[in-house]
Amino acid sequence: MRELIPGVNVTDINDIDSKSRREFVKKALSGSALMLLVYAPGAAALHGRGTGWKQMSTEHRYAYVIDIHACIGWGGCIRACKQENHVPDNMFRTWLERYVITEDGEVYVDSPDGGLKGFPPLNDEIQSKTSISFFVPKMCNHCEHPPCVQVCPVGATFKSPEGFVLIDHAHCIGCAYCVQACPYGARFYNTEIGKSDKCSWCYHRVQDGKSPVCVEACPTGARKFGDLLDPDSDVAKILAGRQWAVLKPEVFTSPTCFYISLPHEVV
Amino acid sequence: MELPNHSPVNFIFPNDHEITWSLLIVIYPYITGLIAGAFVVSALYKVFKIKEFKCIEDFALVAAFCFGLFAALPLLAHLGQPQRALNIFFTPHASSAMSIFGYVYGSYMILLIIELWLVYRPYFILKVNATEGLEQRLWWLLTLGVTIYNPDSAKLDNKLEVFLAGIGIPWACALHGYVGFIFGSVKARAWWATPLQPLIFLLSAIVSGMAILLIMYTFIKWRQGARYDFVMIKKYATILWAVFILDFVLEILEVIFAAYEKGHHWSLIGPLLKGPLFETYVIGQLLILSTIPFFLLGYAALVDVKEKSLLYLANIGSFLLTLQVLLMRYNVVIGGQMVAKSERGFVKFHWDFFSGEGVLVCVAIFVMPFITYYVISQFIPIFEEEEDEITKPVERQARRFRRSLRENR
Numbered sequence: 001m002r003e004l005i006p007g008v009n010v011t012d013i014n015d016i017d018s019k020s021r022r023e024f025v026k027k028a029l030s031g032s033a034l035m036l037l038v039y040a041p042g043a044a045a046l047h048g049r050g051t052g053w054k055q056m057s058t059e060h061r062y063a064y065v066i067d068i069h070a071c072i073g074w075g076g077c078i079r080a081c082k083q084e085n086h087v088p089d090n091m092f093r094t095w096l097e098r099y100v101i102t103e104d105g106e107v108y109v110d111s112p113d114g115g116l117k118g119f120p121p122l123n124d125e126i127q128s129k130t131s132i133s134f135f136v137p138k139m140c141n142h143c144e145h146p147p148c149v150q151v152c153p154v155g156a157t158f159k160s161p162e163g164f165v166l167i168d169h170a171h172c173i174g175c176a177y178c179v180q181a182c183p184y185g186a187r188f189y190n191t192e193i194g195k196s197d198k199c200s201w202c203y204h205r206v207q208d209g210k211s212p213v214c215v216e217a218c219p220t221g222a223r224k225f226g227d228l229l230d231p232d233s234d235v236a237k238i239l240a241g242r243q244w245a246v247l248k249p250e251v252f253t254s255p256t257c258f259y260i261s262l263p264h265e266v267v
Numbered sequence: 268m269e270l271p272n273h274s275p276v277n278f279i280f281p282n283d284h285e286i287t288w289s290l291l292i293v294i295y296p297y298i299t300g301l302i303a304g305a306f307v308v309s310a311l312y313k314v315f316k317i318k319e320f321k322c323i324e325d326f327a328l329v330a331a332f333c334f335g336l337f338a339a340l341p342l343l344a345h346l347g348q349p350q351r352a353l354n355i356f357f358t359p360h361a362s363s364a365m366s367i368f369g370y371v372y373g374s375y376m377i378l379l380i381i382e383l384w385l386v387y388r389p390y391f392i393l394k395v396n397a398t399e400g401l402e403q404r405l406w407w408l409l410t411l412g413v414t415i416y417n418p419d420s421a422k423l424d425n426k427l428e429v430f431l432a433g434i435g436i437p438w439a440c441a442l443h444g445y446v447g448f449i450f451g452s453v454k455a456r457a458w459w460a461t462p463l464q465p466l467i468f469l470l471s472a473i474v475s476g477m478a479i480l481l482i483m484y485t486f487i488k489w490r491q492g493a494r495y496d497f498v499m500i501k502k503y504a505t506i507l508w509a510v511f512i513l514d515f516v517l518e519i520l521e522v523i524f525a526a527y528e529k530g531h532h533w534s535l536i537g538p539l540l541k542g543p544l545f546e547t548y549v550i551g552q553l554l555i556l557s558t559i560p561f562f563l564l565g566y567a568a569l570v571d572v573k574e575k576s577l578l579y580l581a582n583i584g585s586f587l588l589t590l591q592v593l594l595m596r597y598n599v600v601i602g603g604q605m606v607a608k609s610e611r612g613f614v615k616f617h618w619d620f621f622s623g624e625g626v627l628v629c630v631a632i633f634v635m636p637f638i639t640y641y642v643i644s645q646f647i648p649i650f651e652e653e654e655d656e657i658t659k660p661v662e663r664q665a666r667r668f669r670r671s672l673r674e675n676r
Contacts, residue, residue, distance in 0.1 A: 095281045106275045109611055114281040138280070147455065153368075154351070155360035173354055174347020176287045177365050183455035185280030185608040189287050194347030250531075251454055267610045 061228045062163045063235045064201065064212075065244070066137050068261040070222035073098060073135035075118040080217035082116070084202065091188045093199040094139035094214050099265060102129040107265045136266050137223060139214070140165060140186040140199035141247060141255030148178035148187060148198075157196070163228075163256055164203050169195050183251045201225065269538045274611035286604045286616050288345070289624040293600045294633055295341040296446045296468060297475065297593055298334055299372075301636075303443040304476010305331035306379070306435055311506075313432040319502040325386055326487075326649050327480055331439075332383055333636040333643065334476075335376050340632050345624065364449045375435075375442050382431045384411075385424045387647055392416050443472040450599060457535040458603035463521045470514035475592035477507045478585035483640075485582050487650070497574045501567070504581040508564035511588060515557050518595070535606045543605050543613050548598045556591035560584040 073096055081087060081094050096115025100108040100122060108126055112119065115135070122130065142165045149157050149165060156171035157178055172195040179187045179196055190197035202212035206225075210216070215223045226233035238244070238260065245262040246255040259266075270277055309327035312320040320327075343349050356373070359366040392414050394406040407414070444465040450456075451464025481503055488495050522540070525533045540548055563584035567577055605613050619625040643649075 090281075090284070092281045097278075107611070108276055109274075109278040109609070110276065111278070111281050147453075150362045151364060151453070152360055153363040153366035154354045154358050155363075171351070171354065171358070172348065173351040175342075175345070175365065176347070177363070177449075179287050180453050180604075181455055183608060185283040188282040189285075189347065 059229060060162045062142075062201065062206070062225065062256075063228050063239065064139075064142070064215075064257040065224040065226075065235045065238050066257065066259050067222045067224070068134050068136060068259060068263070068266075070220045071096070071135040071137055071218075072220055072222075073115060073119050074219065075115045076217045076219065077137065077214035077223060078114055078116045080213045081199075084205075084213040085200075087197075088190060088192045091190060091197070093197070094137060097136045097138060097266075098133065099136060099263070100126055100133040101131050101263070101265055102126065103131045104129065132263070134263070136259075136262075137214075138184065138186070138247075139257065140182075140201075141184055141253065141257040142201060144254035144256060145252065147181040147183065147251075147253060151177045151181040153177065160203075164201055164206075165198075166200055166203060167196055167198065169193065172196055183248050183253065184255075268542045268613075270542075270612055271535045271538050271606060271610050277607075277612035278609050279607040279612045279614055280609045283608050283614060286601055286614060288600055288604060289619070290597075290601075290626060290629045291341040291345040291624050291632075293593075293596045294629050295338070295345075296443075296450075296472075296600070297596045298341065298633065298636070299338045299446050300443055300468070300472030300592065300596075301334040301476045301479055302331050302338055302375075302379075303439040303469070303472040304474065304478075305334060305480055306439040306476075307473050308477055308480055310432040310436050313429055314436065317502065319496075319499040322496050322499055322651065323480070323484060325651075326484065328379070328383055328386065329643060329647075329649055330480055330483060330636075330640060331476075332379050333640040335379055336639060337632060337635045339372060340635070341629070344628065344632070364445075364452050368445065368449065371438075371442050371445055375438050378431055378435050378438060382428060382435065384409075385428050385431070388413065388424070389416050389421075390647060440469055444469040446472075450603070453603075455608060456603045457532055457606055458539060459599065461521050463517055464599075467514065467517050467521065470510060470517060471592045471595055474507065474511045474514050474588055477503070477510065478588040478592075481507070481585045482582060482589065483637075485578065487644075493650075495574070495578060497577055500577055500581050504564050504577070504584065505568035507581075507585065507588070508561070508568045511557075511560065511564065515561070519553070535610060539602060539606050539613070543615075544598055544602045547594055548602065552591060552594045552598055556587050556594060560587040560591065563587070 075096060078092065078094060078096060081092075085093055087093050090113075092114040094114075095111055096119075097109055097111045098115070098119050102108070110119070119135075121127075122133070142159075142163055144159075146157075146159060146165050149159055152158075153175060154171055154173055156169075156173065157165065157167045159165050174189070174194045174196065176189045176196060179189050182198075187196055187198040189195075202210070202214075205212060211225050212223075215225045224234045224238070226235035228236050228239070230236060235258075239258060244258040244260055246258060247262075248267065305327045308320065309324050309331060311317045312324040343352050346352055355366055355369040359369070361367070388410060391406055391409040395403055395410060395414055398406055447465035447468025450459040450468070451461055454460050481500070485495070522536070525536055560583075563580045566572065567580035567584065572580065601616050605616060607614050621627055
């Protein structure tokens with residue numbers, strides 16, 4: 001294990017390989033008779049079987065950083081994502097939330113159509129007592145310990161060595177257990193394809209050396225994506241500064257989507 | 268309406284506006300529970316030697332089998348890709364609570380089928396001898412080619428039946444406790460995530476299985492114009508009452524504990540129970556469908572009531588308990604999804620009647636085990652009624668033969 005970010009253990013690909021080999025041998029020897037009878041190609045073993053999934057260079061470990069102060073709630077990122085990933089209406093791979101905290105501590109949150117068309121002005125009553133307001137971009141947190149991956153009964157969703165949590169649509173059975181298990185509401189049941197769906201950090205674009213489309217569409221640099229193994233990358237530098245937070249730390253999923261200036265009111 | 272965490276607005280994450288697991292997932296644990304309950308009844312005589320239940324052991328076994336045949340159907344109908352359903356067997360992902368369900372359920376059904384076959388194979392053999400032509404061939408298939416039955420066979424079968432019933436009890440309990448685990452292990456859902464969930468599911472399964480069996484028994488006897496076994500009914504009502512008390516205590520303990528603790532859990536569940544689930548949980552599940560059967564069955568169990576009163580008390584109590592457990596499944600499955608993952612709002616459930624996951628499909632699936640039971644009962648003797656009630660000589664002969672073998676064990 002290498003500790004790239006203080007407090008966050010990011011497993012190196014070499015560690016994964018040797019660890020999984022050791023674990024496999026352990027499991028094969030100590031596993032139940034059932035395990036010996038049934039080859040269990042769930043999760044990692046399914047890698048490469050799906051459509052559109054091919055092994056990337058393993059010398060990367062990606063992370064995503066969102067700067068709350070920089071987000072202006074314009075919605076260009078949401079529109080770009082919808083277009084790039086053909087996300088159906090009323091479903092979102094990424095969305096924006098507007099938080100308004102009043103002087104008396106009340107927290108108003110809204111996300112009209114996921115922030116697709118920006119946000120309407122606040123009503124006069126709320127505006128008059130607003131203490132602070134800000135926008136929070138949300139998406140799949142590509143967790144280190146993703147509950148969605150844990151619960152998938154057929155291993156159709158998995159954590160790639162580069163840090164992506166992906167869905168192999170060629171194997172998803174559409175049970176939506178992963179949708180239930182995600183504490184962040186990042187997954188949805190895509191009714192058009194009858195399968196689970198979510199943000200992939202635009203894996204197809206990253207494979208080609210590009211950034212996720214939401215990062216590219218952001219006019220203020222509020223969304224950043226990069227390689228933690230590259231010490232010169234923006235995300236590595238930002239995270240080294242230790243001023244980051246993650247959503248719902250109490251559920252111990254260890255997100256790799258980090259927030260800067262995240263107020264404690266944000267869930 | 269009070270919202271979670273005193274939110275002034277009902278805020279829900281944009282992907283969280285729909286209840287993803289709908290009514291089909293409500294009846295899935297319900298039917299699964301009926302199997303567990305029915306099997307436990309069948310084992311009460313075989314394993315625990317509660318002699319009053321001798322007359323319903325086969326009936327309970329056949330009923331468990333009928334429910335078992337359709338337990339996975341709601342899941343299958345719910346899948347977005349039902350053609351890939353068997354992948355749960357072929358590519359199981361061992362860390363998933365759901366992936367092992369296929370094996371637990373499948374192995375339990377095999378156990379149930381073997382047990383049924385052992386119980387009925389003397390009858391199949393007799394039918395082979397009493398029929399001819401195609402019918403004989405069909406009965407022969409059911410014997411699996413083993414057409415010899417003697418006292419030694421009967422002894423061995425009996426040992427096997429007791430053994431299977433013995434391991435079947437923990438297996439049936441595991442099956443339903445496991446269904447509770449599927450829900451209880453989801454930490455993203457506050458209303459589901461409790462270690463008590465498997466136990467609550469298991470006990471409520473036994474309650475619903477026992478309750479529905481008593482209703483079926485009464486209905487069948489009433490249709491046949493046969494005599495009710497009141498000694499059995501009395502004992503049955505007493506055990507059902509006791510199991511229900513345990514079930515109810517666990518259900519309510521979980522809520523009282525969270526309320527007393529006043530932690531994060533209660534900040535979400537408190538408003539849920541006071542708001543969207545008030546009618547179905549507080550009024551329906553707790554006040555009406557738990558309190559009334561508690562008194563009815565308690566009266567039937569503790570007071571020496573007349574036969575007809577016993578029949579009414581036990582059946583009305585059982586009927587209300589079947590509804591209690593059904594409502595409990597609704598309150599858990601749907602209620603758990605009502606608490607928005609934003610922790611600042613509630614998701615509304617929309618009743619749907621005619622869609623693929625609507626009430627109509629659920630009712631259709633739910634009646635299938637009963638239709639199957641009716642069909643099966645046309646071919647094999649389920650109750651050991653008095654001989655004068657049997658008209659067909661072959662059946663009379665078969666029953667007499669089967670009974671004599673059992674008595675000789």
